[in-house]
Amino acid sequence: MTAFFQGIHVLAVALIAGAFLFALAMPLPAGMEAAKTANVMPKVECAVGRLAACGLAAAMVTALLWLWAVTSGMSGLGLADPALIPAAARVVTDTSFGQLWLWRLAGAIGLALLLAGPARRIGGRAGLALASLLALGLLASIAGMGHAAAAPDRALEIAVQAAHLVAAGVWFGGLTALCIALKLAGDVPDSAGFGVWATKRVGAMAFLAVAVIAASGAICAVFRVAEPAAVLTSNYGTLLIVKSVLFAGALMFAAINRWRVVPLLTAVSGDARAAQGAQRVLARNVGIETILVGAILLLAGWLAVTPPPHG
Amino acid sequence: MKRARCLLFGLAAMLAWGPVRPASAHAFLDRAEPAVGSTVAAAPKSVRLWFSERLEPAFSSVHVENAAGEDVDRGDLAVDPHDRTVIGVSLKPIPPGTYKVRWRAVSVDGHATEGDFVFTVGR
Numbered sequence: 001m002t003a004f005f006q007g008i009h010v011l012a013v014a015l016i017a018g019a020f021l022f023a024l025a026m027p028l029p030a031g032m033e034a035a036k037t038a039n040v041m042p043k044v045e046c047a048v049g050r051l052a053a054c055g056l057a058a059a060m061v062t063a064l065l066w067l068w069a070v071t072s073g074m075s076g077l078g079l080a081d082p083a084l085i086p087a088a089a090r091v092v093t094d095t096s097f098g099q100l101w102l103w104r105l106a107g108a109i110g111l112a113l114l115l116a117g118p119a120r121r122i123g124g125r126a127g128l129a130l131a132s133l134l135a136l137g138l139l140a141s142i143a144g145m146g147h148a149a150a151a152p153d154r155a156l157e158i159a160v161q162a163a164h165l166v167a168a169g170v171w172f173g174g175l176t177a178l179c180i181a182l183k184l185a186g187d188v189p190d191s192a193g194f195g196v197w198a199t200k201r202v203g204a205m206a207f208l209a210v211a212v213i214a215a216s217g218a219i220c221a222v223f224r225v226a227e228p229a230a231v232l233t234s235n236y237g238t239l240l241i242v243k244s245v246l247f248a249g250a251l252m253f254a255a256i257n258r259w260r261v262v263p264l265l266t267a268v269s270g271d272a273r274a275a276q277g278a279q280r281v282l283a284r285n286v287g288i289e290t291i292l293v294g295a296i297l298l299l300a301g302w303l304a305v306t307p308p309p310h311g
Numbered sequence: 312m313k314r315a316r317c318l319l320f321g322l323a324a325m326l327a328w329g330p331v332r333p334a335s336a337h338a339f340l341d342r343a344e345p346a347v348g349s350t351v352a353a354a355p356k357s358v359r360l361w362f363s364e365r366l367e368p369a370f371s372s373v374h375v376e377n378a379a380g381e382d383v384d385r386g387d388l389a390v391d392p393h394d395r396t397v398i399g400v401s402l403k404p405i406p407p408g409t410y411k412v413r414w415r416a417v418s419v420d421g422h423a424t425e426g427d428f429v430f431t432v433g434r
Contacts, residue, residue: 070421073421073422073423074370074417074421074423076415076423090369091369094367095367095370095419095421097420097421145421146420147420148420149420150338150418150419150420150422307337
């Protein structure tokens, strides 16, 4: 139960962080006149604001459920036991998990206040930057509530885990926002040009994120798994393998988009019908990549409650 | 770019070959005083347990009972302020006999483990 709530929580916070960063990194350049005239980016920002609001609501609900499940685990009480209420209060006041949970709640409330503007649209780039920072802080701080917090070299492990989470959030949230942007720009006269530009921008963010995910993931695996053979004989190792396979799958779709679909879209931009077909392929591939990265984040929640092979 | 790559490989190599102590994510009993299954000549004044990870004292517990199942500890569980992996409880004066220590350890990442062991006070 803890794994499920934690996984959904990671997913929701990653969505908020990545979506804000997407909006922040996406000022339209010169040459995107059709997109500018059609007000594509304000529409995208509006949609991203709504997406972030939904993500925040989900993050707050799952944070409460996560606390409930962790309290049940710490106290040994059943999930429906009324004594869990005072026990949860003790978790919040007397444990490292609870204190960090409280700080994160304060951050989430700050983010909710930022999102409460008219039409839920974040006000200006300064507001976007502040919201991005808060959301990234919320995402990174999850590292202090898992295995890394109990590690012998916890400062280093928390830092590596935080980098892993932030990079995964940037990838997932950026892809989700890209899906929305591609859909909203569908009716713009130069939608193919917008699609190529937006995919390249997100691709640049994702490239950096993937490098950080691969490096920090390898380091985390070294921290957690004493014997390489244990990867094949433990539940933790099985989850790591599944996560790696999903990661490879997401990379494959990213590579297909970057080196096949985007060049194709650029080449056929003069032919409306061919461009539409290529855009559909691009949107489908981005959708699949988003689902795969989302599944990786859900697995991250599962890994956080699975004991690594004991060395 | 080349320098960044070298740095990354260097870091990875250091981590791969360095003295890495993997996190178990659950607190396992490392050792105890009196030792697990031991026989001691004199009645101990306290029982101390060393775990593999830092503990949350609010949800961890140690109980010591005699052969009749009666608690012989004073219920004053405390975590060592200098080392949060060590937990202990003081004992009432106990006669020779076999005693069971039941423990429940909650590590700082929220995972719980539990177990028990016995020690004997000789005549």
